[in-house]
Amino acid sequence: MNQKFAIFDIDKTVIHTDSMFQFLQYGIRKKPSTAPVILKVVLHSVLYKLKLLEAEKAKSAYFHAMRHMEDSDLEHFYQTELKPAIFPDALKELQLKKSAGYHVLLVTASPDAYMRYFAELPCVDTVIATKLTRQDERFTSMIEGSNCKGEEKVNRIQQYLEEQQLTIDYESSCAYSDSLSDLPMLRLVKHKYLVNHKSAHGCEGLTWSR
Structure with a gap:
C-alpha cells in the first residue's frame, strides 16, 4: 500500500539532547562504580574519529551500564530524562502529521x-x-548487527516497509533530521527538513524552540 510517511530522527531532532551522553550520566548516577568507563568512552571516541575503531565498538562503551539495568530502569530513564527533553515544536509537528494521516516513523542510531519507549506516544x-x-533478560552494551546510521537507516526502513507491505508516497512524504549524515534517509521523501541547522543539499531549514 502506498502511504505518506513522516520520518524523524530523534537525538537533537525530536529531543534537544544526545541520548547516549544522557544515558552515560544516568548509568554513572545509578551505579557510581562504573564512573571509570568515562576513560574508555574518551579513548573509543578518539579511535573512532581516527577511523581506527568501528562505530559499533566505539558506541558500546556508552552503554556499559546496560548490564546493571532492568527494563524498568530503562523506562525510568526515558520517562525522566528523554521524554521531558522533547522539543515542544517537534511534538506539535508529530501530532500534526499523525492527525493528517501520515505514518509517523522515528529512526535513530541510539539503542x-x-x-x-517513544513508541508509547x-x-x-x-x-x-x-x-x-x-x-x-537484560540488554548488554554490545550492538547486534549494524549501527543504525547513514545508509543503515535506509536499510532498516526498507526492511520495515517490506514487513508491513507498505511503500513510501515520495511526493507526499517528509523527513526531519539535525544532521547531514541522515541525507540517505532524507532522500527517501520529497520534503526534507534540517532542524536547527542551515539548509543544504536540497533540504529546507527548520528551527524548533525549546
Whole structure:
C-alpha cells in the first residue's frame, strides 16, 4: 500500500539532547562504580574519529551500564530524562502529521533498549533503532548487527516497509533530521527538513524552540 510517511530522527531532532551522553550520566548516577568507563568512552571516541575503531565498538562503551539495568530502569530513564527533553515544536509537528494521516516513523542510531519507549506516544507509529544484544533478560552494551546510521537507516526502513507491505508516497512524504549524515534517509521523501541547522543539499531549514 502506498502511504505518506513522516520520518524523524530523534537525538537533537525530536529531543534537544544526545541520548547516549544522557544515558552515560544516568548509568554513572545509578551505579557510581562504573564512573571509570568515562576513560574508555574518551579513548573509543578518539579511535573512532581516527577511523581506527568501528562505530559499533566505539558506541558500546556508552552503554556499559546496560548490564546493571532492568527494563524498568530503562523506562525510568526515558520517562525522566528523554521524554521531558522533547522539543515542544517537534511534538506539535508529530501530532500534526499523525492527525493528517501520515505514518509517523522515528529512526535513530541510539539503542532500542530505551528509544523503544517513544513508541508509547500516541502520535508515533514505530521506532527503528540500533539493536543491542540481550543476555539473561537484560540488554548488554554490545550492538547486534549494524549501527543504525547513514545508509543503515535506509536499510532498516526498507526492511520495515517490506514487513508491513507498505511503500513510501515520495511526493507526499517528509523527513526531519539535525544532521547531514541522515541525507540517505532524507532522500527517501520529497520534503526534507534540517532542524536547527542551515539548509543544504536540497533540504529546507527548520528551527524548533525549546
